[in-house]
Amino acid sequence: MTEGALFFALAVPAVILLGLSKGGFAGMGALSLPIMALAISPVRAAAILLPILIVQDVVSLWAFRKSWDGYVLVWTLPGAAIGIGLGYLFAAQVSADTVLGLVGAISLLFGGYRLWVERGGVLRTSSRSPGWVGALCGVASGFTSQIAHAGQPPFQVWVLPRRLDRDVLIGTTAIFFAAVNWAKVPAYWALGQFSHDNLMAAALLLPVAIASTLAGVWLVRRVAPDRFYSAIYVLMMLVGVKLIWDALT
8 A cells, every 4th residue: 555644644534525425415525536636646536436436326226226217317328428538538638737637626616516506506407408408417427527526516407407306316316426437437447547556445445435324324314414515615615726726836
């Protein structure tokens, strides 16, 4: 293992946030990769998190396997595949600093967007917007997911206005991102990121992810998530600024 104390000092809280997000505190997981990128390259951080995400997806898929919307998936998944391919080409062709800066920019935009939403703002598309709009949102979601595991906002822009039943929305989202996460495996393999060190780091962090997911399920029923969200999104924006600064300097 080559990460050292700094990596695990940042990776453990990052994975806890990821687990809490999967357990019900939606959106917190988007801070995980930017935090880890403070210690290692963002591409490597994403590769370490990917096996953890895939394991966590199993729980969501099983819980909501009967509740999903085929129309949404038919239009968004092909676009997501294109976005993942574009994200792979981007990461393969540019410098590590460029990827770091893009992760910082995505973090800054994601945090700002979520703070805006928390205060009542929303990007609206018509509930009857055509499927090709969903395909474009899928492309954006696949790209940001490939680069920073932050594909939720583009996906939600098209899906939320459709006002799906709660369980159908959760199930459709779970299937979409489970498929996206598996589709990212060949890209990270091609980037040479499934090294022994990376897989060992993921294995060591997996128990933390599972425990924090279960804790999230327990906490979300007892604590108002709103108390945490604003602080998390402000921190995400600050981390984004730090990553952009590091990339530029």
